[in-house]
Amino acid sequence: MNGYSGTMSSDKVRVGILSTAAIVGKVLPGLKHGMEVVGVASRDRQKAQDFCKEHDCGVGMLYDEMLERDDVDVLYIPLPTGLRNERIAQAISRGKHIYSEKPMGGTAAELAELTKLCEEKGLQWMDGTMWYHSIRTKEIEKKLRNGDLGQVLRVSASFTFMAPDEAWLQGGNGRTDKSREPMGCLGDQGWYPLSAILWAFGWIMPEKVMCTHVTMNKVDTIVHCAGTLWFPGNRSAVFDCGCTAPHRSQYEIICEKGTVRVDDLVGGQQRTGNFAAYEVPFVGSSEYVQGDVMGKDEVMRAEACDHVNLLVDDLANCIRAIKAGGKPDPDWPHRSLAVHKVMSAVFESAQKGGAAVEIVS
Amino acid sequence: MNGYSGTMSSDKVRVGILSTAAIVGKVLPGLKHGMEVVGVASRDRQKAQDFCKEHDCGVGMLYDEMLERDDVDVLYIPLPTGLRNERIAQAISRGKHIYSEKPMGGTAAELAELTKLCEEKGLQWMDGTMWYHSIRTKEIEKKLRNGDLGQVLRVSASFTFMAPDEAWLQGGNGRTDKSREPMGCLGDQGWYPLSAILWAFGWIMPEKVMCTHVTMNKVDTIVHCAGTLWFPGNRSAVFDCGCTAPHRSQYEIICEKGTVRVDDLVGGQQRTGNFAAYEVPFVGSSEYVQGDVMGKDEVMRAEACDHVNLLVDDLANCIRAIKAGGKPDPDWPHRSLAVHKVMSAVFESAQKGGAAVEIVS
Numbered sequence: 255m256n257g258y259s260g261t262m263s264s265d266k267v268r269v270g271i272l273s274t275a276a277i278v279g280k281v282l283p284g285l286k287h288g289m290e291v292v293g294v295a296s297r298d299r300q301k302a303q304d305f306c307k308e309h310d311c312g313v314g315m316l317y318d319e320m321l322e323r324d325d326v327d328v329l330y331i332p333l334p335t336g337l338r339n340e341r342i343a344q345a346i347s348r349g350k351h352i353y354s355e356k357p358m359g360g361t362a363a364e365l366a367e368l369t370k371l372c373e374e375k376g377l378q379w380m381d382g383t384m385w386y387h388s389i390r391t392k393e394i395e396k397k398l399r400n401g402d403l404g405q406v407l408r409v410s411a412s413f414t415f416m417a418p419d420e421a422w423l424q425g426g427n428g429r430t431d432k433s434r435e436p437m438g439c440l441g442d443q444g445w446y447p448l449s450a451i452l453w454a455f456g457w458i459m460p461e462k463v464m465c466t467h468v469t470m471n472k473v474d475t476i477v478h479c480a481g482t483l484w485f486p487g488n489r490s491a492v493f494d495c496g497c498t499a500p501h502r503s504q505y506e507i508i509c510e511k512g513t514v515r516v517d518d519l520v521g522g523q524q525r526t527g528n529f530a531a532y533e534v535p536f537v538g539s540s541e542y543v544q545g546d547v548m549g550k551d552e553v554m555r556a557e558a559c560d561h562v563n564l565l566v567d568d569l570a571n572c573i574r575a576i577k578a579g580g581k582p583d584p585d586w587p588h589r590s591l592a593v594h595k596v597m598s599a600v601f602e603s604a605q606k607g608g609a610a611v612e613i614v615s
Numbered sequence: 616m617n618g619y620s621g622t623m624s625s626d627k628v629r630v631g632i633l634s635t636a637a638i639v640g641k642v643l644p645g646l647k648h649g650m651e652v653v654g655v656a657s658r659d660r661q662k663a664q665d666f667c668k669e670h671d672c673g674v675g676m677l678y679d680e681m682l683e684r685d686d687v688d689v690l691y692i693p694l695p696t697g698l699r700n701e702r703i704a705q706a707i708s709r710g711k712h713i714y715s716e717k718p719m720g721g722t723a724a725e726l727a728e729l730t731k732l733c734e735e736k737g738l739q740w741m742d743g744t745m746w747y748h749s750i751r752t753k754e755i756e757k758k759l760r761n762g763d764l765g766q767v768l769r770v771s772a773s774f775t776f777m778a779p780d781e782a783w784l785q786g787g788n789g790r791t792d793k794s795r796e797p798m799g800c801l802g803d804q805g806w807y808p809l810s811a812i813l814w815a816f817g818w819i820m821p822e823k824v825m826c827t828h829v830t831m832n833k834v835d836t837i838v839h840c841a842g843t844l845w846f847p848g849n850r851s852a853v854f855d856c857g858c859t860a861p862h863r864s865q866y867e868i869i870c871e872k873g874t875v876r877v878d879d880l881v882g883g884q885q886r887t888g889n890f891a892a893y894e895v896p897f898v899g900s901s902e903y904v905q906g907d908v909m910g911k912d913e914v915m916r917a918e919a920c921d922h923v924n925l926l927v928d929d930l931a932n933c934i935r936a937i938k939a940g941g942k943p944d945p946d947w948p949h950r951s952l953a954v955h956k957v958m959s960a961v962f963e964s965a966q967k968g969g970a971a972v973e974i975v976s
Contacts, residue, residue: 407859408855410771410853415910464827466825468849469849478849480769480851482841482843484827484828488828488829488830489828490827490841490855492843492853494769494851499769499869500869500870500871500872500906500909500910501906501909502869502874508775508860508861509861510860510861513863517912525910525911526911526912527907527909527911545861545863545886546861546888547861547862548777548862549861549884549887549888550886550887550889551878551886
């Protein structure tokens with residue numbers, strides 16, 4: 255227990271939502287669970303009001319109105335990456351904590367500036383990588399960090415699924431249209447394996463990365479991407495992502511003394527074919543496989559949980575700690591920046607025809 | 616049934632063994648099961664005779680004596696790769712069918728010459744890649760080839776285990792001493808993931824390969840190696856191998872309409888930690904996992920089998936067919952040459968500091 259029960263009115267963290275994007279439907283129950291939802295902002299007041307009425311989540315308003323409200327502690331910002339940073343900068347200047355949907359937008363330098371501004375203003379930054387917050391993830395993290403498994407040697411991570419139809423694949427979705435998501439499926443799906451790799455390596459940065467395989471769609475957007483990462487000490491990682499292959503959401507971590515495998519990295523649906531688990535709140539992520547040095551596997555049980563609820567709880571606790579006089583937790587902005595740096599380098603490699611790109615620390 | 620019951624004396628295939636290497640202990644029961652073992656040859660007659668007495672496998676003799684025997688159809692040649700090709704060339708010139716242990720020795724051009732000589736003389740060539748011959752492998756092969764799973768998009772394959780001790784790692788074993796195995800653990804363990812990748816892709820050759828990560832031991836021999844392969848149509852494969860990580864023996868094949876995963880590529884021990892299964896005959900390889908396009912897994916059952924028995928049966932059947940007037944099966948020498956070409960290219964990449972190496976068809 256951290257001392258913040260969340261039941262006292264003074265402990266309430268109040269959140270505003272910038273956008274009526276589809277993902278809000280998934281995140282909203284978590285926001286309601288751990289915070290007080292003040293309302294939703296949109297470019298279109300009526301749209302925001304309709305959304306709030308339909309989802310019972312406070313007051314609909316325009317973006318600028320939301321930014322000016324004194325009764326909003328944190329803004330959840332799932333705007334498209336191309337539009338997001340300008341709003342984030344405004345929110346920081348108005349003293350709001352930031353809960354930014356992933357992937358990050360803009361350059362790594364731009365993101366570094368935003369997270370630095372947050373730190374300077376004593377504001378918490380957190381991105382919407384839900385799987386970091388699961389009980390399973392935290393259990394594995396502990397094992398990786400306490401040395402029981404020895405050094406991490408290699409990580410393999412993937413997030414792929416098959417586009418539902420040709421129109422979707424050829425630009426009909428935000429992920430497959432570079433005007434909406436410049437890194438395409440590398441940005442959208444790639445965020446997961448790349449974040450899993452960096453997390454497994456304890457946030458050590460790779461020395462260089464290479465996009466070894468890339469497939470573009472008819473509107474010149476990445477729809478499939480594979481690559482390799484070089485970590486200090488001849489240690490390696492590989493990833494693949496995109497919407498041109500069957501559904502796989504997985505990582506394998508090879509350590510000196512054993513292995514850890516998860517077959518539902520992103521969500522809690524395991525390998526059941528329940529793809530709809532991505533669209534709705536779920537309770538899961540209750541298993542992983544640990545192998546020993548001789549290759550003997552053991553299925554490990556973790557407490558099932560709702561990733562979104564736990565993410566919102568972690569963020570609310572950070573904000574409560576700051577309200578009580580503490581400082582922002584630097585881990586969360588650090589993670590966002592690290593993944594975005596590596597992902598941007600992979601994107602640069604893809605643009606350079608697969609040339610290796612060094613990561614400058 | 617192929618019409619060769621193996622019970623008639625005229626159907627007997629007679630095999631001689633060149634070397635008293637440790638692997639003979641594993642292969643011998645299979646040779647006895649499917650052929651008539653004439654004897655074992657060594658540089659040292661006494662050593663050969665002692666071996667034959669101990670293992671009840673015919674007559675001990677010198678290499679040249681074995682090559683001259685008229686009652687030997689096929690020679691099983693598990694000599695170290697540095698010594699093997701000279702003996703193979705002699706055996707071919709004496710009209711013997713060839714059962715060569717893997718990995719192949721010498722250059723790809725040298726191997727192409729040997730397999731061509733076999734073909735010209737109407738002799739069968741087969742290497743000792745046991746897993747090709749399992750009932751499970753043949754079932755999966757059928758699924759991959761008949762189009763049910765669509766095109767193969769990406770393959771990931773690994774064979775690693777941890778060296779038992781520091782002396783073993785630093786050159787104390789044939790795999791870790793380049794004077795005995797020039798490609799070190801890339802040759803020894805790498806054969807498995809690379810053969811699995813080429814097999815999964817239906818023996819299409821990659822356009823280029825890259826050794827992305829390599830670790831050398833104190834005697835300048837590869838003990839760990841990872842890489843990526845480029846196949847036509849933006850299709851990809853990754854592999855890792857070596858003796859510096861926990862035991863993993865696995866492949867994942869991503870096809871357009873589903874996935875196939877095997878967690879005991881090399882042997883039949885599954886992920887039980889029974890590493891000793893590599894040293895003795897085993898019956899296993901009875902499971903694999905097939906996933907559909909939505910990520911739903913199904914555990915598939917195959918008939919358990921002894922890989923070595925089935926390899927020897929396949930080879931004996933080839934030889935019987937040739938004795939009956941047929942021609943050698945070109946698939947087996949083709950496989951040996953393909954894997955050796957790709958492995959040699961990965962080795963070249965390692966020697967060139969990880970530069971991509973193109974494969975010339």
